[in-house]
Amino acid sequence: MSKIVYFSMQAFRHIRRNTVVAGVTVGTVAIVFLLLCVLALVGYNLDRLGERLKAGLYLVVYLEDEATEQEIQEIKSTLESSEVVGSIRFIDKKQALEIFKKRLGAQATLLNEVGPDTLPSSLEVKLSSSEHSTKSIEALAQKLVSHPGIEQVQYGQAWLGRFFNFMDFSRLIALLIGALLVFATLMIVSNTIRLSVYARTDEIHILKLVGATDNFVKAPFYIEGVVLGGLGALLGIGGAWLLFILARPLVTIPLGPGSGDLNLEFLPISSVAISAAGGAVVGMFGTLASLGRHLRI
Amino acid sequence: MIQMYHVYMSYGSDSPGLIDVSLRIEKAEFAFITGPSGAGKTSLLRVIMLAERSQNGQILLFGKNVANIKEKERTLFRRHMGVVFQDFKLLPSRTVEQNVAISLEVLGKGRGEIRKKVGEVLELVGLEHRAHRLPPTLSGGEQQRVAIARAIVNDPQILMADEPTGNLDQALSEEIGVLLNRINARGSTVVVATHDTAWIQRTQHRVIHLEKGRVVSGGMPLG
Ligand SMILES: Nc1ncnc2c1ncn2[C@@H]1O[C@H](COP(=O)(O)OP(=O)(O)OP(=O)(O)O)[C@@H](O)[C@H]1O
Ligand SMILES: [Mg+2]
Numbered sequence: 001m002s003k004i005v006y007f008s009m010q011a012f013r014h015i016r017r018n019t020v021v022a023g024v025t026v027g028t029v030a031i032v033f034l035l036l037c038v039l040a041l042v043g044y045n046l047d048r049l050g051e052r053l054k055a056g057l058y059l060v061v062y063l064e065d066e067a068t069e070q071e072i073q074e075i076k077s078t079l080e081s082s083e084v085v086g087s088i089r090f091i092d093k094k095q096a097l098e099i100f101k102k103r104l105g106a107q108a109t110l111l112n113e114v115g116p117d118t119l120p121s122s123l124e125v126k127l128s129s130s131e132h133s134t135k136s137i138e139a140l141a142q143k144l145v146s147h148p149g150i151e152q153v154q155y156g157q158a159w160l161g162r163f164f165n166f167m168d169f170s171r172l173i174a175l176l177i178g179a180l181l182v183f184a185t186l187m188i189v190s191n192t193i194r195l196s197v198y199a200r201t202d203e204i205h206i207l208k209l210v211g212a213t214d215n216f217v218k219a220p221f222y223i224e225g226v227v228l229g230g231l232g233a234l235l236g237i238g239g240a241w242l243l244f245i246l247a248r249p250l251v252t253i254p255l256g257p258g259s260g261d262l263n264l265e266f267l268p269i270s271s272v273a274i275s276a277a278g279g280a281v282v283g284m285f286g287t288l289a290s291l292g293r294h295l296r297i
Numbered sequence: 298m299i300q301m302y303h304v305y306m307s308y309g310s311d312s313p314g315l316i317d318v319s320l321r322i323e324k325a326e327f328a329f330i331t332g333p334s335g336a337g338k339t340s341l342l343r344v345i346m347l348a349e350r351s352q353n354g355q356i357l358l359f360g361k362n363v364a365n366i367k368e369k370e371r372t373l374f375r376r377h378m379g380v381v382f383q384d385f386k387l388l389p390s391r392t393v394e395q396n397v398a399i400s401l402e403v404l405g406k407g408r409g410e411i412r413k414k415v416g417e418v419l420e421l422v423g424l425e426h427r428a429h430r431l432p433p434t435l436s437g438g439e440q441q442r443v444a445i446a447r448a449i450v451n452d453p454q455i456l457m458a459d460e461p462t463g464n465l466d467q468a469l470s471e472e473i474g475v476l477l478n479r480i481n482a483r484g485s486t487v488v489v490a491t492h493d494t495a496w497i498q499r500t501q502h503r504v505i506h507l508e509k510g511r512v513v514s515g516g517m518p519l520g
Contacts, residue, residue, distance in 0.1 A: 003405060017390075203388055209346070210447070211376035212403035214368065 003219075010220035011227060014196050022228060025192040029232025030239060032185045033279060037240030039174050040271065045264055050167060052255055052262055053160055057137065059085075059125040061144060062152045065117075071149030072123075078147065079125055082140050086128035092121045120151055134161035182282060185232070189225050189286025196224060197290065218291050225287030226280045233279020237272055298324045298455060298486045299345060304354035306344055313510050314340035315351070320505055320516040322488060324454075327481045328515075329497050330490040332507035338490035341507065342457050345488070346380055347371040359454065376404065379448030379485075383460035385440045387432040393419070393443050394428040400451045418450045422476060438469030445476060455486045462493055470496060 015022045061075060072090075079085045091099070096119040101108040127137070138161065141153045197204070207217050244266050253262040267275075299322040306315040315337050322328050330338045343349040344356065347363060356363050358374055366374070379400075387396050394415055401411045419425045422442040432440050441461055448456055458477065462470035474496050481487040491497065497504055505515040 002407065006402065202386065206386055206388065206399065207403060208372075209348070209375065209380050209386075210400040210403055210451070211372055213372050216403055 007219040007223055011223035014200075014220060014224050015227065018196065018199065021192055021195060025188055025228050026232045026235065028188050029185050029229055029279060029282075030235035032181045032188075033233045033236025033275065034239040034243075035236075036178055036181055037237055037267065037275065038243065039178065040267055040275075041240060041244060041264075043171065043174055044267055044271075045262075046167060046170075048265060049253060049262055050160075050164060053163070054134075057127050057134075057155070057160065059127070059137065059141065059153065059155045061123040061125065061150055062120045062154065063122060064149050064151045065120065067149030071147070075123065075144065075147050075149060078144065079123065079140075084127055084136050084140050086126045089124045089126075090121070091124055093117060093119055096121060134164060182278070185229070185279075185282050186286045186289065189229050189283050190289040192228060193221050193225050193287045194290040196221060218287075221291060222284060222287045225283035227283070229283020229286065230276060230280035233276050233282075236279075237275055241266060298322055298326070298359065299488070300355075300357040301344075302355045304344065304351045304356060306340060306349060306351045308340075314349070315344065316510040318354070318510075318512050318516075320512055321518055322486060323518050325481070325484050325486055326518065327478070327487045327500070327502040328489070329500075329502055329504045330488065330507060331492065331494075331497060331504055332513075334492075335509075336507040337510040338507055339459055340510070342380075342459050342488070342490055345455075346378055346457060347374055376451065377454045379445075379451070379453040379456045381441070381444045381448045381456070381458040381461050383463040385432070385444045385464075387440060387443055387447075389431060389433050392429050392431060393424060393435070396432065396443055397446045397450050400447050404451060414450055415446075418446045421449075421479075422446045436469075437465050438472055441465060441469075441473055442476065445473070445480070449480055449485070453485065455488065456480055458487070458489045458491075460491055460493075461489065462491065462496065467495075471499075474499065 061079075063072065063075075076088060079088055094116050097111065097114070097116055100119060101111055104110065137155055141155050144150060144153045204217055244264065248264045251264050255262055266272075299320070301318055301320050304315055304318045305313075307313040318337075318341065330341060332338055340349065344351050345358070347366075351364070354364075359377065363371075363374060388399075391399075397415045397418060398411050401414060406414075416425065416428075419428055422445055424439060424442055424446065427435060427439060427443075432443060435443070441464075445456075445458075445461070448458075456477070461477070462473050465473065470493060477487055477489065478500075503515055503518065506513045
């Protein structure tokens with residue numbers, strides 16, 4: 001215990017001795033972690049958007065006016081046999097017009113002159129869960145098109161598939177950028193510790209001469225690295241949180257009628273904790289990278 | 298205490314440090330190492346303090362062979378050897394007290410014990426009134442006494458000094474000589490490398506004479 005106090009005191013002595021270098025290091029680490037957090041924040045919220053959009057996925061099968069009762073039954077049984085499908089609702093021409101009127105709201109009077117036959121009847125299909133990939137929904141739609149009695153199959157947000165492809169791709173790029181940034185931080189901390197070691201060559205020689213073990217000499221440098229890395233990470237996360245507070249009122253994504261809006265959300269507390277710990281770990285490895293062969297006398 | 302048999306050490310092919318050095322220094326003995334500049338005095342001390350590896354021959358410290366020991370064991374051996382240099386090697390930003398305390402801190406001693414031992418040893422070297430000063434504000438003789446205090450505070454069995462009076466005038470040199478005699482009288486083996494013939498002649502101690510890396514006389518104890 002008293003050793004930890006002793007090592008920490010040495011580490012803070014190092015930092016106080018060279019506040020400029022320590023400050024620049026913490027600042028640089030903070031900027032890197034700010035970037036990482038913003039990246040993670042954007043990704044996290046896009047993921048949430050994706051989930052919400054998926055939940056709102058549906059399939060509408062518009063029927064031909066001439067479709068026979070039997071054809072409609074066949075379509076229904078095709079739908080029911082698919083595991084993608086949750087519930088099916090038949091909407092006849094009259095209901096379709098009602099729904100349309102409701103959606104128009106104040107402008108509904110526009111439809112006064114429109115006859116009840118204008119809109120086709122349809123089968124509205126809700127999906128069984130939001131877990132299904134957009135591919136399996138697309139496959140179902142393809143299968144239905146060839147059915148007799150169907151005028152058109154529409155599945156909401158057909159672009160969602162492309163959205164998810166884009167997300168997968170972005171995730172990969174973000175991971176790469178993140179790894180590069182983390183590596184850069186490691187090098188920065190490593191460099192600072194190296195300077196700190198050079199500044200203490202005499203002290204290290206003396207410590208070794210009076211019988212200090214390598215670990216005794218190295219411990220304060222590890223604490224120094226961990227403190228610089230951890231502090232930088234905390235500052236970066238704090239900065240990202242400030243940006244988030246500023247950006248939140250400016251960004252709301254309407255998800256369309258009935259689904260409400262999507263508001264920005266900050267990273268979950270577990271991710272924040274992991275990032276902060278990550279800063280400390282990066283500091284530790286930065287120290288590891290710079291120590292090693294410097295301690296011979 | 299220190300035994301060397303046919304020890305060779307070189308800093309590279311063109312710069313032999315020690316050539317076929319054999320010598321023995323007994324427990325509680327006071328021995329001078331002397332010889333012209335470049336003779337290998339510092340090299341010999343560095344080999345004994347395990348700061349330099351010998352390429353050939355056998356070295357026994359406290360009866361144990363140290364030819365091929367690991368870093369960890371070197372550290373343990375160093376804890377039984379105190380070292381003093383011509384240029385003091387004090388940390389300028391730490392007080393006298395803190396400089397001396399280093400030797401005990403690396404051993405993981407508690408604060409109370411450190412304070413007590415540092416106080417005692419500063420008294421022994423006559424610097425108790427300088428405990429809170431920074432080394433650059435002290436005279437050369439005082440700084441050297443701080444370095445000696447640091448070297449002996451952990452009660453080492455061997456005290457080695459490399460030209461401890463090299464930067465000091467006659468009066469201060471004599472002071473250091475008296476202090477080292479006193480430490481020797483308390484039972485420590487003392488090995489001093491020096492050019493200072495006046496000092497050597499003032500004493501009855503054994504003189505190991507080096508020239509061009511070889512021992513030319515005094516390698517074995519008298520009698
Ligand atoms: N680090 C080194 N690298 C290469 N050669 C060295 C090194 N240290 C000493 N030497 C060489 O080894 C030889 C012995 O040097 P050493 O320092 O042991 O002599 P010395 O007797 O202590 O001399 P002085 O009285 O000047 O201190 C010299 O020729 C010196 O040039
Ligand atoms: Mg020398």
